[in-house]
Amino acid sequence: MLKIYHASMTRSLRVIWLCEELGLPIEVEPISFHPDFRFSEEWLARNPVGKVPVLEDGDFSMFESGAMVQYVLDRYGDGRLQPKPGTTRHAEYLQWNWFAESTFCRPLGEIVNHRRNFDPPFADVVAEMVHRSEQCLKAVDEALSDRDYILGEFSGADIMLGYCFILTENFTSILDKGYTSANTYWQRLKSRPAAHVLTRDFAS
Ligand SMILES: N[C@@H](CCC(=O)N[C@@H](CS)C(=O)NCC(=O)O)C(=O)O
Structure with missing residues (x-):
């Protein structure tokens, strides 16, 4: 197992x-x-x-x-x-997977790390990372303007991106600045039956 x-x-x-x-x-x-x-x-x-x-x-x-x-x-x-490996659909899937972790989660992770490691956190660094995160949120918002999930149908790329939204929601307020498609997407992801595990307490 x-x-x-x-x-x-x-x-x-x-x-x-x-x-x-x-x-x-x-x-x-x-x-x-x-x-x-x-x-x-x-x-x-x-x-x-x-x-x-x-x-x-x-x-x-x-x-x-x-x-x-x-x-x-x-x-x-x-x-x-996931789409069939070797297809351009799969390349698009890989693109969003990598975007999620190496481009979107990167500034978000720095916000988390700064808050944890520095008291007070470096305000300029946090502001820059919030700005970078917002650029990513905007890109996702635009990509979602004509679809429910990032590839159209739900895929692993939505799970990769979903974690970025957990950090965005908990450590920034950029979701409050509009981005209707991205906000609707995040609600859609959270309302999937399997997404109940996101709020489960595994320690108890
Ligand atoms: N790219 C790595 C990132 C791992 C990562 O940064 N994990 C966070 C928790 S989600 C962590 O352990 N942070 C502690 C630290 O960076 O000090 C992955 O996707 O597994």
Whole structure:
């Protein structure tokens, strides 16, 4: 059975949500997000930079949430939730996956890190990262002007983007600045039956 090491509000939610969408059984192992644990020898052996999440499939262990989503889909998805590899549709799917983690989540992650590590956070840095996040939100909003999901039909790319919206909603107020298509999309994602796992408390 797939085992996902999970800390509240972290990118492990992507894998948990994906498995719920696919109806795959999964063991969720709640872990401490405290640096003492994340930089312990035990955790660094699983994630060499002390980050969350980690996925195990039997003896195999991996880090990087986007790679996990792709692995689960390729291995257990039976062609669901992603276009056929090698097609331009699949290229579009990859584009949004990478956009989600390396372009949209990047400034959002810096906002989170600054709030956690600096008291007070560097206001100019946070403002710049909010601005960068808003550029990404605008791009998603525009792409969604004629569709319900980022590729038209729901796919793994929506799960990748969905995590960006969790951070956007919790750590910025840019969703309040309009962006109707993006706001409607986020409500649509959250109302999917499988998305109940996003608010589940796995620690108890
Ligand atoms: N690209 C990585 C990012 C992992 C990441 O930044 N995880 C966050 C939690 S969602 C974390 O562990 N942050 C701690 C830190 O950066 O100090 C992935 O997708 O797994």
